[in-house]
Amino acid sequence: MAFFEEIASAVIAGDPAKSQELVRKALDGGAKPLDIVDQGLMAGMNVVGERFKRCDMFVPEVLMAAKAMNMGLDLVKPHLDSASRAGTGTVVIGTVKGDLHDIGKNLVAMLLESKGLNVVNLGVDVSAETFVNAVKQHSPQIVGMSALLTTTMLVMKDVIDALKEANLRDSVKVMIGGAPVTQDFATEIGADGYAPDAVTATDLAKGLLG
Amino acid sequence: MRSNYKVNASAQFQVLSIDQVEEIHRASLEVLERVGVEVYYDEALALLKAAGAHVKGNRARIPSSLVEKALRTAPSRVTLSTRDGKRSVRLEAHNIYFGTGSDCPFILDSYTGVRRKVTKDDVCKAATICDALPNIDFVMSLGLVSDVPSLSSDRHQFEAMLMNTVKPIVFTAHDLEGYNDIVDMAAASVGGLEELQANPTICLYTEPISPLKHAKESVTKLLRTAQMRIPVVYTPCVMAGATVPATLAGALVTGNAESLSGMVIHQLKNPGAPFIIGGVYTIMDMQSTIFSYGAPEFTLLHAAFADLSHYYRKPIFSTAGCTDSKIVDEQAAIEAALSCLVAAQSGANLIHDVGYIEYGSTGSYEMLVMSDEIIGMVKRIVRGIEVNDDTLAVDVIDRVGPGGHFLSEEHTLRHFKNQTWFPRLIDRNRYDQWAAMGATTMGERTKAKVQEILATHKPLAVPDAGLKAIEGIVSRADAKYKE
Numbered sequence: 263m264a265f266f267e268e269i270a271s272a273v274i275a276g277d278p279a280k281s282q283e284l285v286r287k288a289l290d291g292g293a294k295p296l297d298i299v300d301q302g303l304m305a306g307m308n309v310v311g312e313r314f315k316r317c318d319m320f321v322p323e324v325l326m327a328a329k330a331m332n333m334g335l336d337l338v339k340p341h342l343d344s345a346s347r348a349g350t351g352t353v354v355i356g357t358v359k360g361d362l363h364d365i366g367k368n369l370v371a372m373l374l375e376s377k378g379l380n381v382v383n384l385g386v387d388v389s390a391e392t393f394v395n396a397v398k399q400h401s402p403q404i405v406g407m408s409a410l411l412t413t414t415m416l417v418m419k420d421v422i423d424a425l426k427e428a429n430l431r432d433s434v435k436v437m438i439g440g441a442p443v444t445q446d447f448a449t450e451i452g453a454d455g456y457a458p459d460a461v462t463a464t465d466l467a468k469g470l471l472g
Numbered sequence: 473m474r475s476n477y478k479v480n481a482s483a484q485f486q487v488l489s490i491d492q493v494e495e496i497h498r499a500s501l502e503v504l505e506r507v508g509v510e511v512y513y514d515e516a517l518a519l520l521k522a523a524g525a526h527v528k529g530n531r532a533r534i535p536s537s538l539v540e541k542a543l544r545t546a547p548s549r550v551t552l553s554t555r556d557g558k559r560s561v562r563l564e565a566h567n568i569y570f571g572t573g574s575d576c577p578f579i580l581d582s583y584t585g586v587r588r589k590v591t592k593d594d595v596c597k598a599a600t601i602c603d604a605l606p607n608i609d610f611v612m613s614l615g616l617v618s619d620v621p622s623l624s625s626d627r628h629q630f631e632a633m634l635m636n637t638v639k640p641i642v643f644t645a646h647d648l649e650g651y652n653d654i655v656d657m658a659a660a661s662v663g664g665l666e667e668l669q670a671n672p673t674i675c676l677y678t679e680p681i682s683p684l685k686h687a688k689e690s691v692t693k694l695l696r697t698a699q700m701r702i703p704v705v706y707t708p709c710v711m712a713g714a715t716v717p718a719t720l721a722g723a724l725v726t727g728n729a730e731s732l733s734g735m736v737i738h739q740l741k742n743p744g745a746p747f748i749i750g751g752v753y754t755i756m757d758m759q760s761t762i763f764s765y766g767a768p769e770f771t772l773l774h775a776a777f778a779d780l781s782h783y784y785r786k787p788i789f790s791t792a793g794c795t796d797s798k799i800v801d802e803q804a805a806i807e808a809a810l811s812c813l814v815a816a817q818s819g820a821n822l823i824h825d826v827g828y829i830e831y832g833s834t835g836s837y838e839m840l841v842m843s844d845e846i847i848g849m850v851k852r853i854v855r856g857i858e859v860n861d862d863t864l865a866v867d868v869i870d871r872v873g874p875g876g877h878f879l880s881e882e883h884t885l886r887h888f889k890n891q892t893w894f895p896r897l898i899d900r901n902r903y904d905q906w907a908a909m910g911a912t913t914m915g916e917r918t919k920a921k922v923q924e925i926l927a928t929h930k931p932l933a934v935p936d937a938g939l940k941a942i943e944g945i946v947s948r949a950d951a952k953y954k955e
Binding site for chain 2: 317320321322360362363413441442459460
């Protein structure tokens with residue numbers, strides 16, 4: 263038990279090397295892989311989320327914690343059976359066509375992974391067609407779109423329309439973000455959710471997965 | 473006869489020493505040679521390659537000699553004119569000019585107090601207010617027009633400005649076609665393209681993507697401005713800690729490398745074409761993740777960036793008069809006052825974003841009008857203290873003598889107006905008079921001033937000859953995108 267707490271502390275401290283070392287020890291010692299994730303890595307990440315909301319932690323610290331979490335998770339993953347991996351959910355994410363900005367979107371992808379979600383990152387300048395094909399191929403629960411420009415944010419509606427046309431809109435939840443994007447805009451184009459920053463986005467994704 | 477006498481003709485201010493500036497310059501050159509930039513437009517890559525850059529895919533690593541050549545060919549001064557032909561904005565040395573920012577998605581409605589999307593009428597009003605304010609020298613749209621067809625909204629936005637101010641306009645365009653249309657509109661307002669090129673009334677605003685990427689839309693427009701010899705401001709927007717290093721020196725190096733590589737591409741296309749080094753330099757707030765428009769680091773970085781451009785002897789586009797506050801309150805006043813003062817002290821030439829609130833997401837007429845007052849105070853401080861026989865006033869001191877007063881001296885009458893700045897919104901009344909006049913706050917007086925300007929100010933109209941052409945360009949663009 264104390265061992266899981268140490269793993270959680272390594273995540274909170276944003277120490278990837280320590281996190282990996284402890285996870286390796288736990289696996290060698292015969293700890294259940296799922297317990298390492300739930301009671302160690304994920305438990306640490308939950309504390310990080312809480313502290314960020316209370317303004318006790320800052321974004322670079324959250325990202326280092328996510329890195330510590332993800333590197334620990336990489337070691338555990340091969341030991342998880344398919345049943346315990348299935349429940350986590352998949353997110354297809356990308357910056358829409360005409361837009362090359364991807365830093366915010368990549369932060370969201372990283373934090374989603376740290377919450378145990380499987381993330382398919384389509385990159386930048388992603389056409390509606392590519393989004394639709396990715397949904398067909400990966401059967402995600404969530405599609406995430408990002409745009410920084412007031413001109414390219416309008417493309418988000420095209421993607422939603424394309425999903426409708428391909429009869430895929432009802433099979434996914436759509437969440438959007440980016441500097442000019444607002445809740446009003448999300449409502450207007452028929453997205454299921456909007457998040458102003460990466461940490462809120464992970465909460466939103468969890469909420470959308472139900 | 474005095475010997476070796478040195479005069480500070482204005483208040484002096486510098487963040488970086490020449491040695492530090494040169495170190496940042498050399499680090500930027502090293503970044504361009506070692507890391508290079510990504511360019512997403514074939515013509516620009518071909519220009520770079522032909523000139524000796526190392527091009528692999530979209531990545532171009534740029535030898536220092538190419539940068540040095542661009543620094544030699546780009547002009548050290550760029551002039552912008554009013555629509556009625558006055559060369560009012562001389563971007564050179566330490567001359568300072570203030571103006572609004574562009575394209576906020578929202579406006580804080582001055583009449584209802586509600587934050588809402590921007591209409592074309594809002595941009596007309598913003599331009600009218602700019603036209604009336606004495607300390608605003610150039611105009612940007614303030615808001616992104618959202619009640620017209622979105623693909624031709626840039627033409628509407630420009631028309632809204634052109635019709636409501638004579639002052640020089642710094643504009644944005646969606647793409648090359650938008651840019652070409654806007655140049656035609658500006659040419660029509662001054663009697664032709666040749667006149668526009670001789671005395672430019674407009675300047676394009678466009679930007680690279682930080683860190684170190686030049687997108688296709690930006691570069692196509694950048695090359696076109698070079699070809700047209702109409703000024704452009706190329707503005708990296710860097711977020712220390714996010715898109716560029718967290719250290720302020722590292723942020724300057726990266727942003728400067730983006731600017732210099734933009735200048736190289738521009739000058740390769742047409743050596744000598746007018747180029748203004750732009751930059752919005754700030755931190756990402758590590759709690760909210762906003763791009764801060766009020767942080768002290770924002771102000772400090774812009775001042776250092778001005779030092780850099782003075783070293784280059786190139787015109788610079790800087791930022792001040794804005795806030796992270798969601799309303800025009802005490803925070804807004806503090807942030808605007810500090811940024812305007814420091815920007816002016818640093819001698820940045822074209823200082824934009826006056827009137828931005830909510831970290832650049834919302835425009836506010838009150839913020840604009842309040843900042844105009846702040847800039848008035850700032851200009852007085854920067855003007856410094858003139859020292860000569862007349863101002864030392866020993867003769868007058870002798871004439872009045874101990875125990876006398878200076879109120880009725882001819883010397884006082886002659887000087888008090890040129891020595892003193894007179895407020896228009898700041899209240900210096902005695903208590904009783906202030907109470908009798910309604911005991912107003914600065915915010916209330918500012919709001920009243922906004923409404924007074926909008927009710928009374930009539931900007932100089934565009935000559936009839938140009939009007940038809942301008943309307944035609946806008947309606948043709950609307951029609952084209954309707955199909």
